[in-house]
Amino acid sequence: MKQILPKKKALQKTALLLISMIMLFTLVIGCSNNNTANTANTPAPSETTKDSDKKTEAPKERVTLKVEVFDRGNSPDGMTVTDNLMTKYIQENFGDPNNIDVEFVAVPRSEEINQLNVLMAAGTAPDVIFSYNAGAIYNFATQGGLTDLTDIIKEHGPNLQSYLADSLQYGVFDGVQYSMVARRVHLQKYISLIRQDWLDKLKLPVPTTTQETYDTLVAFKDNKLGGDQTIPLGFALAPDSYEPIIWSFIKEQSDEARYLRSVTIGSREYPILMDGHKEGIQFLNKLYNEGLMDPDFALDVDRKRKQEQIVNGHVGMYSEDAVSSYWNDTSIAMTLEKNVPGANLTPFLPWTDFEGKNRQPSYTPSGMHIAVPVFSERAVEAVKYVDWMAQDEVIQYMAFGDEGVHHTIVDGFPVNNASDEAKKLLYNSGDMLIVTNGIDFGSMEKNIESTVLPVIEKHRELAKQARINSMKDSVQQPIQFDKPLESEAKHSVIMLDKYHELLVKSTMAKPADFDKTYEAALKDFMDTAGTEVINERTALYNAMKK
């Protein structure tokens, strides 16, 4: 046995002590950080009451109103998503005059449904909850988990009743107002962009029909304009890649066909049984097998690879959520131009349907559903909060801040001036201003103008053109029944999984095996959830027709 020298022993002892102290220390820090972040700072009620225009009757005792807020992990230094300039503004202008302490509860954006389920199950959900997933909200409603807001809105919500006049109807289930539905201003859903410089090199015009687009893709591939890693069609396993293509193949456009042969998954309409759906997927199969798409597209669920491939200059054309590529100097378009000298993107309409139209999906004017859990004791305060927010001055401030400080007036529109002050106040204004998704300036032209003003100057016209493109021949989706379907709410996750399986397997199959693979995957989809959903849709449709 080796004898450990006394000196070494002492050294070992101190080392051990040091290590255990460090570990204990990190444990304490880790735990305490969690706690201080969760117990959202309740801002101390300011003694100097700010002059509020609306003199509301303050209830006798001070109450706390908990409001959900999405956490995207992008708070500026020194602020958290539950304690920042905007939360202070809300406390000073809504909380204090109404004797309410407004507390924000952070929920990570990517986990919102899971977290919401857990919070609701535990009975600790905030008083104001919201989601874009109408099915999830409906699930809560059918289980008796939401407060009936009909009378409360009549009494305490005059502002929101008029501001949300068009969208409140989407929150009525079985005749009861369970959620306040925010306004959605911008209905443009998807745009498509193509490498203009590649077209110029090949002396080709911008394609305007599906056939021309296909020929252009083949030309991109044959000429390897993006190097060895050329990917003519940038494609990820995400709706903004496949919806534009598939919808362009659908031959039935009547309401009846959509009610009876589509399914609604989440907030999107999937025309899975409609005439033309199989052809759409077969087209993808053709593109895949001819090497016009990335062979690993099915692994790209968060669209990061697609974005990487685009900014590195490998991609010829792609579709995306309306106008993500044109923005400020760190936008996709700008990054591409920096990486590849001479590169530039043009918006265009690649896909034409059986009538030569550019039919594409667009949004309905309903935004997120705002609801109050049944176990909340602050339903009145919750409605008051949304009602307060639905006033023009509040919306203006929460979206644009003060003139000169956070925004400048350009052509009559407030434009975020991208200053540090603006970043600090408005970095998450979309998530705080829950009563509307986008700012309404009165008409679609004006609204489009307002969204492109913050875009970097040289891309402004292109961004505008892209938005105008996405409204051409567009169809609002999903088609609505008078209430969400139970089976759709129950199976939404499974249906999306199975649909993606169908899409991926059929696309990646050998052309000779396409029919077999597609039919098998479709049967799987129907057996798992599809049949149940279609049956419920048919029953509801027949009931509606009466």
Added chain:
Amino acid sequence: MMYKNSYLYRYWQLYLMLIIPLAYFFIFKYGPIYGVIIAFKDYNLFKGINASAWVGLDVFRDVFGMKGFYTALRNTFLLNGLDLVFAFPAPIILAVLLNELRSAKFKKLSQTVLYLPHFISWVIIGGLVYQVFATKAGIVNLVLAKIGLGPFPFLADKYYWLFTYVSIGIWQSIGWGSIIYLAAMTGINKELYDAADVDGASRFRRIWHITIPGISTTIIVLLILKIGDMVDIGFDRPFIIGNVIVRDFSDVLSTFIYRIGLQTGQFSNATAVGLFQAVVGLIFILGANYIAKKTTGDGIV
């Protein structure tokens, strides 16, 4: 009569220290067992466990009627079976090899390097997996292309994916798993080796007749535990390394429960599957233990 020298009196500090882990087990493992009744109720989030209606075996009927359940069950056995065949012997072989090393320094170095993957979170491994195994742009395929092989769809074909899944599992657990065998090997009497050497046994013979039997108890115990775990499968590995293309094989009971339980809020179904897993796992472990006792005389219960 209280003996001043009683075990409890002399070692009360040790018993006190035991209270903490016992409390942990009681609160977190035994306490929640009552929640199993959710599997027999139509669980309503808002009514709570007690006020939700009893539905008897309806939930189980519902779950066993789902095609996805059987696929998940089959895949669980498939992946666990492959792990048993390939990933169970791997640490044993590694331990034997390490045991034969002469240089203590090299032994220590290789052990440290081999343990490290165990500490890397699966989420990080998931991020690396794409970079390494992607069909066209992955490192492995790029290297193979230089020799003129491939490209192999490591992640894009379900049969290739099985290979990827098992290999990554082995890489991650081989070092850590070998610790226990190495520890068992230190208990083998060194004189046996010397005696065998004198009798003219080759290295391989020494391993086969001394080392392996010496750790056989350990192997049996771990084998029983592994078989008992056949119906249980971790969530991280299949979820993170799996993808849509290989869903046929990568969807296992744990990911199935995640999807229908947490993502869609059907807690009754998820609990039913969990209960099913627990009962079947118990049967397996008792069965394996019984067989082990009958054949080799070693068991854990």
